[in-house]
Amino acid sequence: MTRRRVAALLAVVHTSGFIPATNTQPSAARALHAAPPAPAADQTEPCNVVLTTTNCDFDSLAAACALASLWGNDERFNKVPTHVVMPRGAFPVVQRFLAYHKHVLPVRGFKTIDGADIEALGVVDASSAARLGRSKKWLENCQSLHVYDHHVGGEEGEDNLFAQATEVVSEPVGSATTLIVERLKDADVSPSVPEATLYVLGIRADTGGLAYETTTARDAEALAWLLRKGASQAAIAEFGVERISGDQRKILATALRTVESRHYRGINVATVAVRSKGYVPGLAAVVEELLELTAADVLIMAIEHQNGLDLIGRARPGAATVDLRTVMHRFGGGGHARAAAAAVPEHDRKAMGAPRNVLDVAREYVLGQIPAEPTAAAIMTSSVVTLKDDATIADARRLLDAHGLKATTVVDAEGLLRGVLKMSDVSKAEKKGQHTTKVKGVMRTQVTTVSRDTPLARLEEILVTTVGRVPVVEDDGRLLGIVTRTDLLRLRNYYGGSLERSEGMMELAEAGPGS
Numbered sequence: 421m422t423r424r425r426v427a428a429l430l431a432v433v434h435t436s437g438f439i440p441a442t443n444t445q446p447s448a449a450r451a452l453h454a455a456p457p458a459p460a461a462d463q464t465e466p467c468n469v470v471l472t473t474t475n476c477d478f479d480s481l482a483a484a485c486a487l488a489s490l491w492g493n494d495e496r497f498n499k500v501p502t503h504v505v506m507p508r509g510a511f512p513v514v515q516r517f518l519a520y521h522k523h524v525l526p527v528r529g530f531k532t533i534d535g536a537d538i539e540a541l542g543v544v545d546a547s548s549a550a551r552l553g554r555s556k557k558w559l560e561n562c563q564s565l566h567v568y569d570h571h572v573g574g575e576e577g578e579d580n581l582f583a584q585a586t587e588v589v590s591e592p593v594g595s596a597t598t599l600i601v602e603r604l605k606d607a608d609v610s611p612s613v614p615e616a617t618l619y620v621l622g623i624r625a626d627t628g629g630l631a632y633e634t635t636t637a638r639d640a641e642a643l644a645w646l647l648r649k650g651a652s653q654a655a656i657a658e659f660g661v662e663r664i665s666g667d668q669r670k671i672l673a674t675a676l677r678t679v680e681s682r683h684y685r686g687i688n689v690a691t692v693a694v695r696s697k698g699y700v701p702g703l704a705a706v707v708e709e710l711l712e713l714t715a716a717d718v719l720i721m722a723i724e725h726q727n728g729l730d731l732i733g734r735a736r737p738g739a740a741t742v743d744l745r746t747v748m749h750r751f752g753g754g755g756h757a758r759a760a761a762a763a764v765p766e767h768d769r770k771a772m773g774a775p776r777n778v779l780d781v782a783r784e785y786v787l788g789q790i791p792a793e794p795t796a797a798a799i800m801t802s803s804v805v806t807l808k809d810d811a812t813i814a815d816a817r818r819l820l821d822a823h824g825l826k827a828t829t830v831v832d833a834e835g836l837l838r839g840v841l842k843m844s845d846v847s848k849a850e851k852k853g854q855h856t857t858k859v860k861g862v863m864r865t866q867v868t869t870v871s872r873d874t875p876l877a878r879l880e881e882i883l884v885t886t887v888g889r890v891p892v893v894e895d896d897g898r899l900l901g902i903v904t905r906t907d908l909l910r911l912r913n914y915y916g917g918s919l920e921r922s923e924g925m926m927e928l929a930e931a932g933p934g935s
């Protein structure tokens with residue numbers, strides 16, 4: 421089949437939102453697998469089932485297929501076959517992958533399973549029954565329930581499956597697939613090449629190719645093991661990039677025109693409401709694209725469609741205090757702090773009215789999570805190594821060397837900031853033999869300064885575009901402290917406590933001339 425025809429087929433799949441091939445496997449195709457005589461789709465047989473979540477992503481499909489493989493090699497489970505079932509819908513790229521690979525994966529249509537036949541039921545990438553769609557009813561029939569999830573701390577509430585589960589694996593790694601690949605490795609079960617490829621796609625999708633904040637060393641190790649098992653880099657290159665479909669593009673274009681940004685305490689919170697006639701899969705990818713294109717720190721999209729109203733939210737690590745999971749939890753959804761979603765319950769929709777109102781409520785939650793922006797006074801190092809303006813170049817050299825500095829501030833006898841002296845200024849003066857020259861004749865007097873009330877956003881702008889350290893001064897020019905890039909990195913908390921406090925923890929007095 422040519423690529424174009426597959427694409428044409430998938431275009432039909434997009435509008436329905438389901439995967440017809442797995443739900444209604446044509447009998448002609450079944451007949452090709454001649455031996456043993458294939459059971460009719462409606463013939464029942466005891467089995468295990470592993471469920472993906474609704475709107476199945478690569479992590480969910482990969483984790484489910486990996487668990488089916490694990491059970492197939494475990495004598496506690498392998499007396500009966502294990503099938504993977506997708507309750508409702510999948511990301512377009514996942515559908516495309518399945519269109520090529522369904523004959524090598526244990527995926528079965530929902531309707532081909534009789535709930536009464538299920539022995540062990542696996543749930544991956546979720547710990548809430550709400551994520552299981554119509555398969556939820558199977559929870560009552562199954563003999564044992566096994567939950568593998570990496571959304572630790574989320575999805576609590578009445579739908580949480582932990583209480584009724586026989587086995588719970590809930591660990592904070594980047595992907596659910598990682599949890600099960602580790603078990604395959606421990607059990608010495610080698611995946612087939614297409615399986616290994618799918619598992620890599622699962623880990624990549626949920627870790628953003630190991631780039632997301634939630635990524636752990638365990639994800640990278642699981643991924644490396646799969647590559648050693650022969651995962652196809654050609655297939656990963658093909659399916660590892662989500663392509664925006666025509667329907668997605670239309671919504672993206674509308675959203676770009678109507679997105680509303682609100683700057684609050686240095687954070688850009690954007691919201692947008694869109695409508696779609698049919699179910700458009702893969703809207704999370706649209707939200708991610710929008711986050712990039714609008715330079716928002718937080719973006720929440722409301723999608724109104726025939727079956728209800730969905731919210732999808734994404735946030736950058738820079739919006740450190742924003743926890744979209746708790747925001748979406750308010751609307752019965754879940755996810756991670758930086759990526760979460762909800763299908764807004766009917767009663768909320770009735771109470772709030774238009775999608776715009778629902779978005780306003782969601783935005784208020786987000787704004788409530790943003791603390792007052794720190795100012796220079798809170799961030800600065802207040803005891804700064806500094807020179808008096810009547811110190812000599814020789815004094816300056818001693819001071820800079822002693823503290824390993826490349827520059828220092830210069831103050832007068834009253835402590836008023838008079839200038840900045842750089843190492844290069846000192847070196848130049850030394851070459852001219854000006855060792856006893858006063859620094860006030862050599863220093864730079866054009867100095868960018870800020871006040872104690874300068875907000876973080878402005879400090880950041882100065883520190884990343886012009887100078888690496890900026891003095892904080894009182895209205896009368898008295899030097900209060902200094903803010904450096906190190907302070908900025910500390911505040912961003914990129915490196916935990918591993919950064920040394922910035923230069924200049926010295927008392928001003930110690931650095932006076934002749935000291």
Ligand SMILES: [Mn+2]
Pocket residue numbers: 479480545570594595596626
């Ligand atoms: Mn996941």
